[in-house]
Amino acid sequence: MKKLFDNINKLMMGRYGVDSFNKFLIYGAFILSILRLFLRDPDLIRITSFFIWLFIGFSAFRVFSKNIEKRYQENVKFIKATKPLRAEIELLKLKIQNRGNVKYIKCPNCKTVVKVPANVGKIKIKCRKCKNEFIKRV
Numbered sequence: 001m002k003k004l005f006d007n008i009n010k011l012m013m014g015r016y017g018v019d020s021f022n023k024f025l026i027y028g029a030f031i032l033s034i035l036r037l038f039l040r041d042p043d044l045i046r047i048t049s050f051f052i053w054l055f056i057g058f059s060a061f062r063v064f065s066k067n068i069e070k071r072y073q074e075n076v077k078f079i080k081a082t083k084p085l086r087a088e089i090e091l092l093k094l095k096i097q098n099r100g101n102v103k104y105i106k107c108p109n110c111k112t113v114v115k116v117p118a119n120v121g122k123i124k125i126k127c128r129k130c131k132n133e134f135i136k137r138v
């Protein structure tokens, strides 16, 4: 067993490995594989298969790549591009965790999310970012 790990370590030496972008590609391929099970149209199945192999192939290429700087830059771009989406998912998680106690209201001026107590009626809310004040029923 130790020899196997040694060999894997030797194989991965100087190679890029796994990052967030790779995880996204693998999850993407996995979700597409499940979706493909429900498809009936042969053209759609072919297109889905193509993307599954593209995701897996690109992910494998990135894991074993020796151009570490370039792969790192790709990951930075990926993280930047998905930042708004990840922020929405985080907010949704918070909303579910704190439902009933806290409400999350978007400032009408700068769209910053403001946390306020729930079920207290009409309140004056002051945005912590742009200092805009507005009245809202919560």
Ligand SMILES: [Zn+2]
Pocket: 107, 108, 109, 110, 111, 112, 127, 128, 129, 130, 131, 132
């Ligand atoms: Zn604001």
